[in-house]
Amino acid sequence: MNIDKNVEDDGVIFMSIKDEEQNKDSAKEGAGDAKSCGKSDEDLLILAIESSCDESAAAVVKNGREVLSNIISSQIALHTVYGGVVPEIASRKHVEKMNGCIRAALSEAKVTLDDIDAVAVTYGPGLVGALLVGVSEAKAIAFATGKPLIGVHHIEGHISANFIENKDLEPPFVCLVVSGGHSHLVVVKDYGVYEIIGQTRDDAAGEAFDKVARAIGLGYPGGPKIDKAAKEGNPDAFSFPQAKIGDAEYDFSFSGLKSSVLNIINQAKMQGQELSQVDVAASFQKAVVEVLVGHAIKACKEYGYDKLAIASGVASNSGLRELMEKECAANNIKFYRPSPVLCTDNAAMIGAAAYYEYKKGVRFGLDMNAVPNLPLGDRERRFHAGK
Amino acid sequence: MKILGIDTSGLVGAVAIADGDLLLSQFSIQYKTTHSEILMPMLDDVCKKIHLDLKSIDAIAVAKGPGSFTGLRIGSATAKGLALALDKPIIPVPTVDGIAYNLYGVEKIICPMMDARRNQVYTGLYTFVAGTPEGKSLEREFEMQIIHEQFATSVEDIAARINEIGKPVVLLGDGVPVYRDQLDKLLKVPYSIAPMHQNRQNAAALVSLAMQYAAEGRMVSADEFAPDYLRLSQAEREAKEKDSAGKAANTGEDVKSGARAGDSSREEPLSEAEREKKRREARKTPGIVRVREMTAEDIEDAALLEKTNLGKEAWTQKQLIDALTRDDTIYLVAVKAGRIVGLCGVQNISGEGEVTNVSVARDCRGEGIGYKMVKQLLERGAGLGIKDYTLEVRAANEPAIHLYERLGFKSEGVRPGFYDEPKDDAVIYWKRNNL
Numbered sequence: 001m002n003i004d005k006n007v008e009d010d011g012v013i014f015m016s017i018k019d020e021e022q023n024k025d026s027a028k029e030g031a032g033d034a035k036s037c038g039k040s041d042e043d044l045l046i047l048a049i050e051s052s053c054d055e056s057a058a059a060v061v062k063n064g065r066e067v068l069s070n071i072i073s074s075q076i077a078l079h080t081v082y083g084g085v086v087p088e089i090a091s092r093k094h095v096e097k098m099n100g101c102i103r104a105a106l107s108e109a110k111v112t113l114d115d116i117d118a119v120a121v122t123y124g125p126g127l128v129g130a131l132l133v134g135v136s137e138a139k140a141i142a143f144a145t146g147k148p149l150i151g152v153h154h155i156e157g158h159i160s161a162n163f164i165e166n167k168d169l170e171p172p173f174v175c176l177v178v179s180g181g182h183s184h185l186v187v188v189k190d191y192g193v194y195e196i197i198g199q200t201r202d203d204a205a206g207e208a209f210d211k212v213a214r215a216i217g218l219g220y221p222g223g224p225k226i227d228k229a230a231k232e233g234n235p236d237a238f239s240f241p242q243a244k245i246g247d248a249e250y251d252f253s254f255s256g257l258k259s260s261v262l263n264i265i266n267q268a269k270m271q272g273q274e275l276s277q278v279d280v281a282a283s284f285q286k287a288v289v290e291v292l293v294g295h296a297i298k299a300c301k302e303y304g305y306d307k308l309a310i311a312s313g314v315a316s317n318s319g320l321r322e323l324m325e326k327e328c329a330a331n332n333i334k335f336y337r338p339s340p341v342l343c344t345d346n347a348a349m350i351g352a353a354a355y356y357e358y359k360k361g362v363r364f365g366l367d368m369n370a371v372p373n374l375p376l377g378d379r380e381r382r383f384h385a386g387k
Numbered sequence: 388m389k390i391l392g393i394d395t396s397g398l399v400g401a402v403a404i405a406d407g408d409l410l411l412s413q414f415s416i417q418y419k420t421t422h423s424e425i426l427m428p429m430l431d432d433v434c435k436k437i438h439l440d441l442k443s444i445d446a447i448a449v450a451k452g453p454g455s456f457t458g459l460r461i462g463s464a465t466a467k468g469l470a471l472a473l474d475k476p477i478i479p480v481p482t483v484d485g486i487a488y489n490l491y492g493v494e495k496i497i498c499p500m501m502d503a504r505r506n507q508v509y510t511g512l513y514t515f516v517a518g519t520p521e522g523k524s525l526e527r528e529f530e531m532q533i534i535h536e537q538f539a540t541s542v543e544d545i546a547a548r549i550n551e552i553g554k555p556v557v558l559l560g561d562g563v564p565v566y567r568d569q570l571d572k573l574l575k576v577p578y579s580i581a582p583m584h585q586n587r588q589n590a591a592a593l594v595s596l597a598m599q600y601a602a603e604g605r606m607v608s609a610d611e612f613a614p615d616y617l618r619l620s621q622a623e624r625e626a627k628e629k630d631s632a633g634k635a636a637n638t639g640e641d642v643k644s645g646a647r648a649g650d651s652s653r654e655e656p657l658s659e660a661e662r663e664k665k666r667r668e669a670r671k672t673p674g675i676v677r678v679r680e681m682t683a684e685d686i687e688d689a690a691l692l693e694k695t696n697l698g699k700e701a702w703t704q705k706q707l708i709d710a711l712t713r714d715d716t717i718y719l720v721a722v723k724a725g726r727i728v729g730l731c732g733v734q735n736i737s738g739e740g741e742v743t744n745v746s747v748a749r750d751c752r753g754e755g756i757g758y759k760m761v762k763q764l765l766e767r768g769a770g771l772g773i774k775d776y777t778l779e780v781r782a783a784n785e786p787a788i789h790l791y792e793r794l795g796f797k798s799e800g801v802r803p804g805f806y807d808e809p810k811d812d813a814v815i816y817w818k819r820n821n822l
Contacts, residue, residue: 081626083738084774087820088456088620092613095460099467099610113472129457132423133464139427140468144441201800202815215737262737366427 001165001339011077012097016108017070017341017348019164039115044358047105047116047141048351051094051134052126052154054078054085058101059347060109060116064355065163068109070348073097076221083220084210091129098137105347113145120354123151123364123383124374125181131370139366149364150354151383154345155182155376156192158311160356161338161349166309169336173307176296178314180206180223183252183292184376185299188309191356194377197303198250198295205288206314208254212261212284216277226281227317233282238264240287250295257287285319293323300333309336316340388601389445391469392594393430395422395462396454396482397501397561402430403590404439405598412437413591422461441473446606448597450588451479453509453537453617454501463614470609477612478597478605483537485593486560487513489585492529495555500562503539508562509617510545511537512552531596539617542566546573555579559586625769676756678763681711681718681730688727689720696746699808710734710743717767721747721760729756731764733773740765740773745787757790765794765818775819779805782812791816 004016039045043062050057056073075093079085106112121138124131135151142149159175171191177184183205185198203211206223213222218229240260243253261284268275292314300308308328314320315337328335342349368383392403400422403413412433416425434441449466452459470477486499492515501509512534517527535548542562549556550573558570559581570578580586600606619627681689686707693701702710710716710732721729728748733740742764747757765776779802780787796816805813 082622086620086622089622091456091460092616092620095463095467096613098464099471102471103610129460132457133460135423136426136461136464137468137471140465141472143427143431144469144472211737211739366431367424369421369423 001341003341010093011075012093013074013077014100014104015072015074016104017067017072017346019067019070039111044117044355045109045111045115046118046120046150046351046354046358047102047113048120048152048347048354049098049102049134049138050122050154050157050345050347050350051098051130052122052124053130053345054090054093055345056094056097056101056133057345057347057350058098058105059351060105060111061164061348061351061355064160064352065167067164067348067351068111069105069107070346071101071104071108072344072346073101074344080220083214085127087127087129090127091133094130094133098133101347102137102141113141113147116145116147118142118148118150118354118358119145120150120152120350120357122154122157122350123368124154124371126154126370126372128370128372131372135368135370139368143366148358149366149368150357150362151364151368152350152353152357153374153376154350155184155312156194156353157349158343159186159188159194159309160353161311161342161346162309162336163352164342164348165338166336169307169309172305173309173336174296174300174303174305175309175311176292176315177311178205178292178320179312180204180210180221182206182312183254185250185295186376187299187303187305192353192360192362196377197299198248198252200252200254201245202253202255203258205252205254205292208258208288209314211258212280215262215265216275216280218277218281223314223317226285227319229278229281230285230319231282233276233278233280235282235286237276237279238283240283242287242291250299252291252295254288257284285317289317289319289323292320293327296324297327297331297333301331306332307334307336311338311343313343316343388598389443390448390478390594390597390601391430391444391446392448392480392590392597393426393462393466394450394482394485394588394590394593395426395458395465396450396452397458397588399588400425400429401588401590401593402426402433403594404433404437404444405591405594408598410591410594411439415590417587422458426461426465441469444473444475446476446478446597446601447473448478448480448594448600449612450482450485450593451612452482452615453503453539454482456616459614459616463612467609467612470612475609476606477609478600479607479612479615480593480597480600481511481537481615482588483509483511483560484513484531484533485596486588487511488531488592488596489559489589490557490581491515491531492517492527493557495557495579496534496549496552498545498549498556498558499560500542500545500558500566501560502562502565503618507539507541508545508560508566509537509539510560510562511535512545512548537617542569543573546570549578550575552576557581561587676721676723676728676754676759678719678721678729678760681707681720681732683708683711685720685727686711689730692727692730692746692748693744696749700806702744715771716743717764717771718744719760719764719767721756723751723756729760731757731760733764733768733771733776735768735771735773738772738774740768740771740776742776742778745778745790752786757787758793761790761794775817777815777817779813779815781806782814788814788816791818794818 002018006014054075059070060068119142171188183200187195210222218225245251389406399417401415404411497513515529555577690704715735718732728751731745796818799817800815802813
């Protein structure tokens with residue numbers, strides 16, 4: 001995956017993510033044709049929209065696995081001064097940026113709305129004000145063009161990001177989904193069929209990363225900053241607790257770990273000691289990663305799956321990737337992961353998930369609403385058309 | 388010229404379609420604010436009933452703001468999506484102008500008021516001026532004149548501006564019932580209130596005004612259009628307040644009272660029913676309860692209150708003094724007839740506010756003291772940089788759980804067997820303001 005970046009006047013970063021292989025293919029088929037995207041009658045094109053947090057994104061995806069365009073307008077720089085995403089600012093920016101993203105996605109895919117077979121959008125979970133922008137746009141476009149509308153669960157999108165670069169990956173497999181807002185261990189039984197076998201009891205893993213990063217003065221966003229600092233630190237400098245939940249062996253708990261890091265920092269402060277930022281980062285990261293990898297490998301072995309995928313924000317953490325690769329190799333498990341850029345919020349993954357929903361005949365009505373706490377697996381069916 | 392109009396800026400959700408000077412259809416609902424769920428089905432219905440080919444529309448008019456932030460975005464994003472798909476321009480209509488246009492031909496002062504909360508209204512001042520079309524003697528044509536363009540201000544300020552003009556005024560908009568008593572005291576000119584069919588956002592009036600704008604070429608492209616909120620987001624406002632707090636500190640001004648919890652949902656106006664409920668609740672509360680910061684003189688009484696309520700788990704005087712002297716805490720007491728009847732406190736732990744105490748005297752429970760007190764605590768917490776709040780409560784303590792849920796806390800977990808005497812689970816509650 002290649003990224004074209006452009007910083008706009010208001011500090012928003014406009015990115016176009018290109019699949020090199022895809023570009024090669026379309027070059028072969030002859031760019032400039034009327035059907036330069038290489039769409040045949042059986043092909044299915046989905047325009048996908050995502051706005052659940054601080055990235056406005058649009059993409060055109062062919063047959064669920066080929067990304068014709070993937071546009072992300074990232075506001076991260078705007079929120080850095082506030083130490084986290086400010087929902088109202090994020091929602092306002094989505095209104096300003098979404099049309100531009102959609103237009104860019106269509107033009108880069110060399111298609112028009114007429115070529116599109118369905119419009120897909122993230123309708124939860126996420127920030128309600130932010131979600132509503134994408135949902136309102138998608139509904140308006142689907143209505144004005146008469147195309148079917150498909151609502152997608154944000155986390156199912158993240159899991160489906162694995163389908164884009166791993167053409168051989170098919171369910172069933174185990175997927176570890178870890179981000180700022182989620183920590184789930186999921187068995188993907190079939191396309192769109194999920195069983196959650198483990199989740200966090202308190203903080204999400206990414207949330208713990210953000211809090212610890214703030215406490216040791218690394219700032220926002222915590223995940224990438226801790227990952228970077230950890231590379232220079234000693235992971236065994238501190239021994240942090242790894243919580244075990246007695247009655248649910250695949251569940252996670254990160255709040256105790258977070259508190260114990262904060263305690264060490266406070267103690268050092270009170271005693272006037274200087275703490276090594278990189279050592280704290282490395283030891284904290286090690287504690288998180290060991291729990292995540294341990295649970296995931298154990299689930300594969302006990303449930304009898306030989307494929308393991310990771311998804312969402314924390315999946316781009318290099319410490320997690322390294323240990324996961326090592327442990328998978330040692331246990332004869334095939335390890336799948338999306339490129340780091342597909343681990344961030346993007347619309348291509350929404351298009352991938354929507355494709356399999358479309359194939360199953362799922363269609364949403366125009367009364368679709370944003371559902372900020374939409375549960376994974378047990379999905380909201382009340383907006384389905386013809387319910 | 389065929390124009391589709393959308394207004395979801397307030398409690399009314401409405402669409403209208405006009406062709407030239409013919410209003411083909413309008414659909415308006417003022418019932419709960421679920422614009423996201425009703426707007427598109429409403430539009431779909433309207434289009435079907437008049438066999439409208441969407442492609443025949445020339446422009447999309449939308450209430451551009453001010454209004455409920457979320458409502459504005461639903462209308463705007465919908466208009467932008469339609470305009471993008473149909474390749475048509477957008478006609479942005481200032482919300483307050485649209486409301487004023489309800490009263491075509493009225494030569495009094497017209498003052499729409501939308502409840503903007505924080506004791507403010509979105510308002511403006513308008514009137515209609517008559518002219519005679521060429522070659523006619525008796526026909527009149529009215530033009531809406533803007534005396535003061537739409538802005539956000541206090542009720543006192545807009546009343547003073549009306550008094551200054553000194554002419555009779557017609558009031559309309561959802562802010563009028565909210566501030567009616569206040570307005571009655573403030574206004575020194577005869578006033579009337581528009582009847583229900585003319586006193587709210589009206590998509591037909593919006594489209595009618597949009598026809599004029601279109602003739603004047605006041606249109607923008609779908610991508611360019613963004614709503615005009617007339618207000619910064621809360622976080623930006625707070626950053627500004629903090630900025631001026633640094634300056635004000637030198638002059639000794641109290642700026643802390645301006646700080647509020649960072650909850651975007653508080654921007655949403657309450658529905659009429661919710662307001663009425665609040666008024667009823669307020670009437671029920673006997674005696675006047677004041678909430679203020681705890682001081683050293685309160686410690687003895689506060690400790691006694693803790694002890695009476697919580698027994699062994701109560702905080703001691705020493706713990707309370709310690710809490711009072713830290714700079715990462717806020718402690719509030721509720722005072723009724725000179726007696727301390729409530730206590731609550733929060734500690735800031737790297738951006739997360741841990742609510743450490745909430746106590747209300749037994750004989751004063753059920754009067755809304757806990758709600759009043761904790762609500763203030765949450766509002767003041769932003770001044771410490773708190774974004775999210777957490778607390779633990781006994782699973783069996785239903786009144787407390789009910790209180791926290793009313794304040795927007797959500798249960799996120801349980802610590803089994805956390806409390807002793809009697810043994811009970813602790814329920815972990817969170818109020819996350821970025822969700």
